[in-house]
Amino acid sequence: MKPFHWWRTVFFLIPAVGLYTIVLGIVSLTSTLVDRSGHFAHKCARTWARLILWTTGVKVERSGPLPPLESSTVIVSNHASIYDIPILFTALPLQLRIPAKASLGSFPFIGWHLRLAGHLLIERTNPGPGIIKRMKKMVQQNASLIIFPEGSRSSDGLVGQFKGGSFLLAIDNQLPIVPVTIVNSPNVMRKGELMVQPATVQVILHEPIATTGMTRADARALAKRVQDVVAQDAKRA
Numbered sequence: 065m066k067p068f069h070w071w072r073t074v075f076f077l078i079p080a081v082g083l084y085t086i087v088l089g090i091v092s093l094t095s096t097l098v099d100r101s102g103h104f105a106h107k108c109a110r111t112w113a114r115l116i117l118w119t120t121g122v123k124v125e126r127s128g129p130l131p132p133l134e135s136s137t138v139i140v141s142n143h144a145s146i147y148d149i150p151i152l153f154t155a156l157p158l159q160l161r162i163p164a165k166a167s168l169g170s171f172p173f174i175g176w177h178l179r180l181a182g183h184l185l186i187e188r189t190n191p192g193p194g195i196i197k198r199m200k201k202m203v204q205q206n207a208s209l210i211i212f213p214e215g216s217r218s219s220d221g222l223v224g225q226f227k228g229g230s231f232l233l234a235i236d237n238q239l240p241i242v243p244v245t246i247v248n249s250p251n252v253m254r255k256g257e258l259m260v261q262p263a264t265v266q267v268i269l270h271e272p273i274a275t276t277g278m279t280r281a282d283a284r285a286l287a288k289r290v291q292d293v294v295a296q297d298a299k300r301a
Contacts, residue, residue: 069261077260080119088112089173096180101205105181106159113150121262122147122252126155128269131242133158136203137272138234138241142223142294143212145249147260152210152244155267159207184209199237208242209233213287221250223298226291228284235278235286243270243290245297268297 092108099105117124131137139160141152153160162178166187169179179185182205184198202209213230214223234241247266253259270293278286 070259073259077119081116084112084115085173088115089177092177093173093180102161102181102183102207103159103205105177106207109160109177109181110153113153116150117147117154120147120252120260122151123264124151124155124267125264126267126269129271130156130269131158131208131240131272134206136206136237136239137208138231138239139208139210139244140226140230140241140290140294141210141212141244142218142246142298143214143216144218144221144246145253145255146217147249147252147265148212148217148246149210151246151249151265151267156208159205160210161202161207162210182207195233199233203237203239209239213290217255218250219255221298223291223295226287226294228287231275231283231286231290232280235275235280235283238275238278240272240274241286241290242272243293244268245270245294247298270294 088108088111092105095104095108096102139152139156141148149162161181161183163184163186164178166185168175169185182198182201184195184202186195199209211230211233213226215227218224231241233239245266245268247268248263249265251263252261252265273286273290275286
């Protein structure tokens, strides 16, 4: 079946995703003229994600407690596939934002959406002031931030070490952390392969972890604690 999935990916899925991105990108950008909160733009992003999964043949099964819809949290997840963001956008009925390099903000459609919809664009040379301002805005909009603290996608599906620095945003803003385990996403699209195939993916939400009273000195211990929670269910893959 591999040749079939490769041809389907290159000649059907990639053009379809390009079309979804352009059409929904235009709708998203237009909406920011009247909705500066980014809420409608995120609805466009969720529709984009659902269309990608539907076209690919990916089914998402969610379990575990959802955090309150009208508050901000930091969603901390393992990362094993380029599909993980569409999977989380589809599975979680929250206002979600992601961190990204500031240079992506000028990239057509996706980058413009990230900039105008309130995502966390980070200047590498001087990240501090920009992050503080955008995190404050995100909290005011009751949006939640997704982070992948492994730093890059896992090549074997196993959960790698969580970097403590990724947790500073949660600690600095005293936001609760919601550990999330994504199971089976590597079987949709493996790292380094230009081929996707249908699969059923599980998204497991764990009990929130409060950061109230924590300081930056607690970041490494917190990272290890969250890593252990996420990894316990990743073994199902």
